[in-house]
Amino acid sequence: MRPVAVLGIGQTKVEEQWEKSLRELAGDAILAAMQDAGVETADALYVGNMMSGSASHQQHLGSYIADWVGLRFAEAARVEAACSSGAAAFRSALIAVSSGEVDVAIAVGVEKMTDSPTEEITAQLATAADADWELDMGLSFVALNALAMRRYMEQYKWDKISFAPFSINSHANAVHNPYARFHEPITEEQFRKATMVAEPICIMDASPMGDGAAAAILVPAERVRSIPGRPRIRVIGSGAATDSIAIHGRRNPLWLRAAELSAKAAYAQAGITPRDIDLFELHDAFSIMAALSLEATGFAERGQAPRLALDGEIRPTGSIPICTLGGLKARGHPVGATGMYQIVEVTRQLRGEAGGSQVPDARIGMAQNIGGSGSNIIAHILQVD
């Protein structure tokens, strides 16, 4: 396998983009990434997307988007792994380039959620869970996470307010990210008074949907050496793992085994330990998922992630900055695009281009994207030379 680098990145703002079609959104991100990379074509396009078949009555996004961005005749396919579709597309592109089969690959994540009625999108999101054994019981996705959070609070003796720092950190970090959906910092008081969605998950624990797209250009690492004046961002580790699709199938519903396995695989490939990670774009779809992720990937002891957050260690100046440009909570969670937003954000941090959200001296960053309630988790580690 040959080493691979991220040569260019592009993204759209996460918001209600009613005036843009699915292909325009994806196209805007891809063309921005191609311009950033200084490339005019590519051999392959991998599209991460979850729900365009129902939300936009359009499948076959590989051909659909390749055609739109002037890559007609290139290889193209869609990769779907529910909310981890973005990272799954990135991993496909990574493996294709590292194999030598493809020289220039584009990975894009795109999702258009706000054209459809919310109840339709809620039903679509639930198709990431087990249709026979979870959905037929009437469980929505937020309800599944609420059950996990309640059990966590009971087992490890935390109150609801101990989760507030996750949301406060994400919102504070999004203020300087022009692509984020929200730019308003929130206070503990606002968190305490927030509307309940599915007890104990309040609206400040839950990431918002949105429309958006983010893209990256991947090339063999040796190629980037010839571009002067730009730091080279290499992908030094990648790992993917699944778990039972239904939470009830797991020995311990509070342990994200797929997060543990995928992170360990990525650490081993990179030859590093969690201590070497300077920032971590994790999948805070709900506060409880941020906590479980930190534990499974080796940054906190079991049941102790809220302690890390309460101590300020997850902030940009802490020991493990997370959600440095807003995370899912404040940048927004256009599901199939989220994994690619994370890659774009880690790249911005490692290039030193994160502006007011810059993590000082960031050299190594990790992105972790979760599909379903922890049933498909993909980790990538990037390093600046």
Add this chain to the structure above:
Amino acid sequence: MRPVAVLGIGQTKVEEQWEKSLRELAGDAILAAMQDAGVETADALYVGNMMSGSASHQQHLGSYIADWVGLRFAEAARVEAACSSGAAAFRSALIAVSSGEVDVAIAVGVEKMTDSPTEEITAQLATAADADWELDMGLSFVALNALAMRRYMEQYKWDKISFAPFSINSHANAVHNPYARFHEPITEEQFRKATMVAEPICIMDASPMGDGAAAAILVPAERVRSIPGRPRIRVIGSGAATDSIAIHGRRNPLWLRAAELSAKAAYAQAGITPRDIDLFELHDAFSIMAALSLEATGFAERGQAPRLALDGEIRPTGSIPICTLGGLKARGHPVGATGMYQIVEVTRQLRGEAGGSQVPDARIGMAQNIGGSGSNIIAHILQVD
């Protein structure tokens, strides 16, 4: 890139499988392939599927099916490229194994179409075309193909009955394939009298939908040497290409440029020419697609594919046997599974296990899977040592 072999294959019958769920169908094919290969686990699962999100209210098939077949914790994702989803999943598995990132990969194609009302499935199939510029004009998929066939007949001066040999050949070959949907040979008289679907496409020009799954186990080729008494089937060529998603975007609507490009890439990788191919599992979703495929991949001159068929050259004893186990027309076309049925069928032929449909002395076989109306085409060439 290291060489890759197909170690095992499995499939279900194509029919109305109302008593089996999506995961049971996929599981039956995967477990049969694992048993055939003599492996008890795998590192990665790639699922080709087009429409489970709407037809079965279940997305996230990577985790869903990995969990079901006992591959919990393995890497898994779904790959979608409309009707070429099966080949796209196979190509993902191939690249993953050849890259060295994965040692044992499973590719499975699965589709469940007959639980839903036909008009719903017709609407779903149409999401493979261009939603904005084809579907909004009221075109269904068969209508798009009817327009192409009519133009072909006009341009190259063929009558409708000249397409009969494609259908007659597929039905004759399916008789000995226990996994095929139809086992009834048809006559030219039956073709002539067949119900019209979308003129000039009659029901004998059109492949039937169905439920089914087919799977293959891919491993590094050097690993297979150690299994005595079994011929080794290597993947010696692979290519993928797209074209404009809407037919009206193409310079020549009767030339499958993506078929030409993907086949040429596969020929080059394999170091062979069309003359070396002993059998060709092509994508006869409609007779016109069989004709266009034979021309674009180098087996017939432009406008002359019906001649090849009328001369009997596409039969098992001809110069280029096609659809040797029934093709899409008579084996059936469970869309996202079709590409994997083709891989399974080529493997059966090269192993000499095709029974009454065996092509004599088959050494090299090609499979070609088409997504949309020619907008995504993937070719694979397999060889027995």
